[in-house]
Amino acid sequence: MKIKVYFLSFLFIALVSCKKETSKNKDLKKVEVAVQTSVKSYTYNELKPLLEKKDNKTYIVNFWATWCGPCVKELPYFEKINKEFADKNVEVLLVSLDFPKQVEKKLIPFINKKKLQSKVVLLDDINEDVWIKDIDENWSGAIPATIIYNKDKRKFYEQSFDYKTLETELQTFLK
Known part of the structure; x- marks a missing residue:
């Protein structure tokens, strides 16, 4: 028993x-x-419509790369803006300028390690002389670089941001 x-x-x-x-x-x-397993790759012609939307949102488009120290340092500020201003019709797009051959080995693991929630796309277009000047005629091509825009206003920034400066700039678009 x-x-x-x-x-x-x-x-x-x-x-x-x-x-x-x-x-x-x-x-x-x-x-x-x-866990993110892929990143959509865009040519400039495919990306361009994302830089020119005319709806009721305000967009923040940040050009960055995993190998760019100042870019990596400011990413948490874009993530915080994305989270805190989502209910105010603000959308953040992170445009990676990483090398296409390193997407699987560097970019995707980086996105997962940093737990990025903003939409991340890869700009894979070798005609940088064309798209850099098309994005902003004064852009030297240096990163980080950011566009903040809505249907009424557009401004280009070839600089790094701290959170307060980024938030202040964004507020000028929300008034």
Whole structure:
């Protein structure tokens, strides 16, 4: 009789443990879904419509790269703006100028490590002499660079931002 009780107890514990393990695996799958596995690549002609929308939103478009120290330093400010101003019709777009061959090895792991929530796209266009001047005639091509725009106003910034300066500039578009 004692052996039967021990066996049934063992069987019960084993079944409950398996059920918990299955639950843990489901949680892991949820986490995996949150991990970014690809980044959409755009030519400049494909990206251009995202830089010229005429709806009721205000857009912040930041040109950056994982290899650019000042770009990486300011990314948390864009993320904070994206989160804090989402209910005010503000959308952040992070345009990576990373090398296309390094998307899988550098860009995607970077996005996941930093837990970037803003939309990230890759500008993969070798005609930088064309698109740099088209984005802003005074842009030297240096990054970080940012455009803030809405249907009424547009401003280009070839500079790094701290949070307060970025928020102040954005507020001028929301009035």
